[in-house]
Amino acid sequence: MPELPEVETVRRTLEELIIGKTIDQVLVHWPKMVKEPDDVVRFTKALEGETFKAVARRGKFLILYTDDLALVSHLRMEGRYGVYPKSETIEKHTHVIFSFTDGTELRYKDVRKFGTMHLFKRGDELGQLPLSQLGVEPLSDAFSPKILQNLLNKTARPIKAALLDQKLIVGLGNIYVDESLFKAGIHPERSAKTLTKEEVEKLYSEIKATLSEAVERGGSTIRSYVNSQGQIGLFQLELFVYGRRGEECKVCATPLERIIAGGRGTVYCPQCQPK
Missing domain, CATH: 1.10.8.50 (Helicase, Ruva Protein; domain 3)
Incomplete structure (x- = not known):
């Protein structure tokens, strides 16, 4: 399972790849991956038209922010993100695709299908599970x-x-x-x-x-x-x-x-x- 350094590295590279990109369509091929909301249609429709503004990390979780929403993502054992042209062949085990208006796609691949995604109104994510019970960040000033x-x-x-x-x-x-x-x-x-x-x-x-x-x-x-x-x-x-x-x-x-x-x-x- 990716730990803090690996997730932080993914955060930094995602920040370079998706900030400023607007979501045109979201496809979910493995609905069990989406934990909040419990309706995948609500999940996809809420994200359409949103633009990624920031990528943060809390422990082993990624938080992808738009103006209005916070997408909390856990990679679990083997989850990985990548940005590709829409024309590029979709690899096996790709379960969630965020298609952007510029002709590229953010794809989430997970061989074991253990990864999770929670979508919250921006500002609500830290007060609800899975983030609400997490401890201190070891690389923060709060750790001593x-x-x-x-x-x-x-x-x-x-x-x-x-x-x-x-x-x-x-x-x-x-x-x-x-x-x-x-x-x-x-x-x-x-x-x-x-x-x-x-x-x-x-x-x-x-x-x-x-x-x-x-x-x-x-x-x-x-x-x-x-x-x-x-x-x-x-x-x-x-x-x-x-x-x-x-x-x-x-x-x-x-x-x-x-x-x-x-x-x-x-x-x-x-x-x-x-x-």
């Missing part, structure tokens, strides 16, 4: 060591599970939690509330640094992720632990191990992250 300490003090869950909880901190998934915990020297099964002030400050710094570097490298292409211009991410070349089970730690040469922590497969270094 004190905020992180307060969040972790409230739960005895393993730190891996706490960091994956989107109601606490948004945008973090398996890749960047594993990487941040490794760089902070924290075992993924440590109880969140047992972290010292110094450990929390180190973890805070590594979360910010890891996410920021990943955004600059265009995210991580582990399986099928590409941005809206069809380009892969490059941060996977910098990974220390994620996906490297059995390989030597880049810091101490100890073989990396894999466990289940927070309900997810987790790779860590038993030397650098002692339990």
